[in-house]
Amino acid sequence: MVAMVNGALVRNLLIAIGEQDLKIRKEKAALSITWFQKILFDLKQKIDNKEIRDSLPFYWYKHGPFSEVIQQELTTLYEEEVFSQITTENGVVLYRLKKTPKVINEKSFLVAHTVLTQIISETDLFRLHDKLKEIYVNAPYEFMPNYKMDYLERIREYRELVDLEKDNQKFLKEYKERLVACLYECESLLPLDETFSEFNQIFANMVGEITTFMSLNKDDDLFLLDECLKVSLEAWDCFAKGVRLEHHDSYYDDKVPAWKKDFSDSVKRFTKTVALLNEELLEKYSELSLKEIEPQTDANTIMKAIVLGYTNEQ
């Protein structure tokens, strides 16, 4: 049975967050929807009250736990001019409490308000990244914090450093090595669930392409570096569509068939993107010669095992 959502309760919780923000940050108060989502997700983890838990249905998605109910209620409050909107230079929409309508102090709300106040008092509202890191520790798969909060940040940073530190080759080389090690670690943490079976295969191919590029590129091909960054981000978007299928509250069950198709289409697009990157790399390095790689060791046990496994000659 699908849980009942109490929209008024959610609106009251959103207003309470806006009030706390005003109280703490005064004229600087203004929060993105991501903040509202993460604070209320945190609240849900810390509270037993059934009505509150049922009213905050979440699924894990691209930016962590996400609730369509929260999004909808916040939009309503903006339309009712309870919140005003501020758009930052980067295009991020922030919400600031404009007026405080009379809040009905239902028992559930009173229970939540105490916990909510506690959560906000322990949170630095200027540091969303820290909150996300905290939330990702409890993500459904260990792959998620490693890929989203570590690898994706490193590759973005590396892209910036290539511009800023182009004369410091030693530093860039070391940074690149850590980036590659981080990507390999993420690969080892891919979930083994059947849902991700096809995704994992394509992800492994992506890892092969990116690490090949990283080892051959002399930090001069920004086009291909940008392509590596783009495919890395696409991998995350695609993965998030799979996570949503596996980790959502029952409130969203009727959306699963559409989500399945969305995930399947996304895996197909991801496959094409990786294939395209492969073509671009092959074109760029079509003249690759033995000088550019270190010779194979005599042992070569890993490659031997691959051939034996592939040809089924064990």
Next chain:
Amino acid sequence: MNSNKNHFLDTSIVLTGLIKWRKEEFHEKANQYFDDRKFIRITSIRVFSEAQSVMNNSRRIYSQFLQKMYENPSVIRTSDLEGSMIFEAKKLFKKPFEQRIITAFIRNSSATIFSAVSTDAETFQKYLTQIAQEIHKGILELMIVCQPRQGAKIARFDRCPSDHSKYYPNDFQVLESKINYPPDTEVILDAYFISNKIKHNISLITLDNEHMLSNKSHIEATLQTIKVCDFRQY
């Protein structure tokens, strides 16, 4: 083998060409074959990509397996390292391809695996890195050996149709009626497409019993310019 000068190599042969081992067995002649100037060795971009994918996915499967063993090494029985690891691996990986890949890895390296997963995080990470680097070198070597030009050790043909069921609909259907595995049918038709392009017969060199060697007469009857050859016969 046969008198065809032009050899089309499938994925198993391309991968075999990257390594030097098992001199005592049928691959003893692998080096000799790859150095033999009598033949022109060709493959397609599809086979090349498959070989890349096999290496990439082997790395993924090994590291996923090692990660799980590292998290819980107590599932490994010291009295039967290989058997207990294969037992665990089969619980984790359900696809036949994945099971073959992980089983071969365990059979080749069970003692090393056990030592890596029952030690500290740094040693474990070093082992993962060593594996990744060895496979990475294999991938680079493939890019060197297999290039889209005459004179390459294996000449890579990049312009085969991506979907032969549209290019050779009848042949595709006839082959598929027996082979029943579209990826290998596509590879066989790559060889056929190239033989038509270069206007010479081609020997399709393979180690694949399941779809290719077992259907040798059917493939040769359908595609007149193709001879299917067992690499073991070289």
